[in-house]
Amino acid sequence: SQTIHQWPATLVQPVGSPLSLECTVEGTSNPNLYWYRQAAGRGLQLLFYSVGIGQISSEVPQNLSASRPQDRQFILSSKKLLLSDSGFYLCAWGSGASTQYFGPGTRLTVL
Amino acid sequence: QKEVEQDPGPLSVPEGAIVSLNCTYSNSAFQYFMWYRQYSRKGPELLMYTYSSGNKEDGRFTAQVDKSSKYISLFIRDSQPSDSATYLCAMSADGGSQGNLIFGKGTKLSVKP
Numbered sequence: 001s002q003t004i005h006q007w008p009a010t011l012v013q014p015v016g017s018p019l020s021l022e023c024t025v026e027g028t029s030n031p032n033l034y035w036y037r038q039a040a041g042r043g044l045q046l047l048f049y050s051v052g053i054g055q056i057s058s059e060v061p062q063n064l065s066a067s068r069p070q071d072r073q074f075i076l077s078s079k080k081l082l083l084s085d086s087g088f089y090l091c092a093w094g095s096g097a098s099t100q101y102f103g104p105g106t107r108l109t110v111l
Numbered sequence: 112q113k114e115v116e117q118d119p120g121p122l123s124v125p126e127g128a129i130v131s132l133n134c135t136y137s138n139s140a141f142q143y144f145m146w147y148r149q150y151s152r153k154g155p156e157l158l159m160y161t162y163s164s165g166n167k168e169d170g171r172f173t174a175q176v177d178k179s180s181k182y183i184s185l186f187i188r189d190s191q192p193s194d195s196a197t198y199l200c201a202m203s204a205d206g207g208s209q210g211n212l213i214f215g216k217g218t219k220l221s222v223k224p
Contacts, residue, residue: 006154041119041216042216043199043214043215043216043217044155044199044214046212088152090154090155099143099145099157099160099201099203099212100212101157102147102154102155102156102157103154104153104154105152105153105154107152
């Protein structure tokens, strides 16, 4: 069966510091991978998605970036965090025409 | 008009009640409809996945799609305190494979013992 991991689970970072969140998927090959942010009262916002290694589509212009260095690894980064980057970050995977399956999430607080 | 509308609640019911959760949508191209359950501080968990119109049942859960009315529902029978969570509806025209899964904002449900 497929498993999706995210780390860290919780992160507190000062404004202006860099960010790296990692997501890995087990039990499937060539998945579509997604990064979402969930802010209170604002629902799920798709940030990036990837259909293959090195292929990244950005949905929202911002100071975040994503990379996919390996088939089942997806990384979310920032060079300088803003207060508005606080939120719950979710990685998800999908395959073919299937729906999306979410990881456990990373709660980011920027102070 | 938003693509997907979902009443945020909160909805509070006694244990054993039948719960009805609903979403409306505006895009007639949507063919795939999902319900996710999200416990506090956890990732959403896929609960039900249906294609086109009709009903789908899984244990105490029934998903219903009415494409003519652009309305989907999730029914929970014999609700339990463990059903207390936020329920998100989601839909897409192509199954969500290209990142275009549209979510409602979620309905927070509380089932009281």
